[in-house]
Amino acid sequence: MNAEPAVQLRLLDLQALDSRLDQIEHRRRTLPALATITDLDGRLGALRDRVVAAETEVADLERTLAKAEADVEQVRARAAKDQELLDSGRITSAKELESLQQEIASLARRQGDLEEAELEVMERLEDARSALGTLTAERDQLTVARETAVAERDTAWGEADRDKEWVGSERSKVLPDIPADLLTLYDKLRADHNGVGAAALHQRRCEGCRMELTPTDIGRIRDAAPDTVLRCEECRRILVRTPESGL
Numbered sequence: 001m002n003a004e005p006a007v008q009l010r011l012l013d014l015q016a017l018d019s020r021l022d023q024i025e026h027r028r029r030t031l032p033a034l035a036t037i038t039d040l041d042g043r044l045g046a047l048r049d050r051v052v053a054a055e056t057e058v059a060d061l062e063r064t065l066a067k068a069e070a071d072v073e074q075v076r077a078r079a080a081k082d083q084e085l086l087d088s089g090r091i092t093s094a095k096e097l098e099s100l101q102q103e104i105a106s107l108a109r110r111q112g113d114l115e116e117a118e119l120e121v122m123e124r125l126e127d128a129r130s131a132l133g134t135l136t137a138e139r140d141q142l143t144v145a146r147e148t149a150v151a152e153r154d155t156a157w158g159e160a161d162r163d164k165e166w167v168g169s170e171r172s173k174v175l176p177d178i179p180a181d182l183l184t185l186y187d188k189l190r191a192d193h194n195g196v197g198a199a200a201l202h203q204r205r206c207e208g209c210r211m212e213l214t215p216t217d218i219g220r221i222r223d224a225a226p227d228t229v230l231r232c233e234e235c236r237r238i239l240v241r242t243p244e245s246g247l
């Protein structure tokens, strides 16, 4: 394949721009903020389940407490009513009085038991609310951290997009200078060789694979016509001669 030396140099410009685009893409994909977001999403997901469980426990205990309070209130009301009856002096029968007093005593015991149970539920509810508070605080903290990471990502992506646009416009200026057959070869080699299809020969070294060329290869290159498209014997990339090739 043949191409004028100036066209071959232009191919190096194209390679530089394509490498820049690859770097921008790589930067986009490997942003530390992306790993942070993934990590936080995982932790927030796990936390969400625990928050739901804690909220359920609080709600259950609130219901239990309401029931316990109602139970206490019911016994208290009945005891008050009995006490009122006792104090009214309307009960004159000794047997009935004794029975009423027994009931009041029994209700007092019952009320004591219920209040103890109520207190226990209140303590459990306090613990559950405290646990929920800890979890929601952690969730809020992670949510803020995630928002920060998302903002970082968006800023970096915005910069990358602007860089990409600029490099892309430069690339579109270079592209018309490259003949179709050379471009096809370059694209194929780029796909096969880590994004580098064309490399400069710099100080007798292929910039693509960094190998120093043998004296035989250098001799062969010296003898080659300037418009011959050379290939590196080592990596097969297009090898472009420049004033710094050391020939």
Ligand SMILES: [Zn+2]
Binding pocket: 206, 207, 208, 209, 210, 211, 232, 233, 234, 235, 236, 237
């Ligand atoms: Zn090479």
